Amino acid sequence: MYRRPLQSAVRNIINTSASRVTFGKALEQEACLGRALIACRLLAATSPSQTQCRTLHSTSQLFNVKETPQMAMEEEVGAFTKLIEAMGFTGPLKYNKWKIKIAALRMYTCCVERINYDEFFEKCSLPDTLNSWFLVAQLHVWMCLVRIRQEGREGKYMCRYIVHSMWEDVEQRSKIMGIDAIHRKESMRAMTETFYAAIFGYDEGILSDDGVLAAALWRNMFNRQCEDPKQLELMVEYVRKQMQFIDALDGEDLLLTGEVNWRPLLEDNAQSILKVPTPTYNDAGL
Secondary structure, eight states: OOOHHHHHHHHHHHHHHHHHHHHHHHHHHHHHHHHHHHHHHHHHHHHHTTOOOOOOOOOOOOOOOOOOHHHHHHOOOOOOHHHHTTTTTTOOOOHHHHHHHHHHHHHHHHHHSOHHHHHHHHHOOOOSHHHHHHHHHHHHHHHHHHHHHHHHHHHHHHHHHHHHHHHHHHHHHHHHHTTOOHEEEEEEEEHHHHHHOOOOOOHHHHTHHHHHHHHHHHHTTTTOOOHHHHHHHHHHHHHHHHHHHTSSSSSHHHHHHHHOOOOSSSSSSSOOOOOOOOOOOOTTOO
8 A cells, every 4th residue: 555655756756857858858959940040041141142942832731722613613412313322323413424434534544645754763763663653653643633523523433433544554554564463463452552542641742831742752652762852842843833734724624525734844934834725625525
């Protein structure tokens, strides 16, 4: 019985001393941070002739994806449509489902055939392998998913077939490369986990500041092996300008054509927004 009061007193002494040590460390870290900021300001004031880098966007606020007119107008869905969609089926859509499927395949094709993968491998120091190709492809697929998900129920239906087209293509490429069935199954499982983990990371990064987006790119695209901060800066800039460009595309045109023209990786003036060309399609949506 006499041990309990003694143990309680010892715990109180340990907790008090630990809190003092933690508070002292916090003060030291805050002082170091203040000295570092002062040093950076002095360095910037004394050397104005140095080459200016891209301004780092930093914020603690999470922003919402820009609402399009299609999102602002909530589509009224009947009770029967809600019932069949709750059972896992797709109800009637605004556009023909086959048109949306063809547009989804075209949009995925834009992510594969309109990207200079060799340039990404060179500028980001990535090995020329199937996995590196997949990491670059999934980044562009994710950007398309972010944009097309803003188009309501039709956009969600199209997203499903964009991802389906991606996995079909990855499996066919692995077969052409001669990967046996066992290793192909293991690789597909690993790529699936990588893809959905990357989606969560990229979504958080695009709604946050450049530091969070750079961390997501470092974990997923660079596979935690990037030692050059300029490569991360280049990719952060690329994602930001690309999302700005895609967000300016008309939602109806994307649902009917799936045509996406990507901005180049390297640009003289990355802050400028290019004029979006108007896609053409016939009455059948093809």
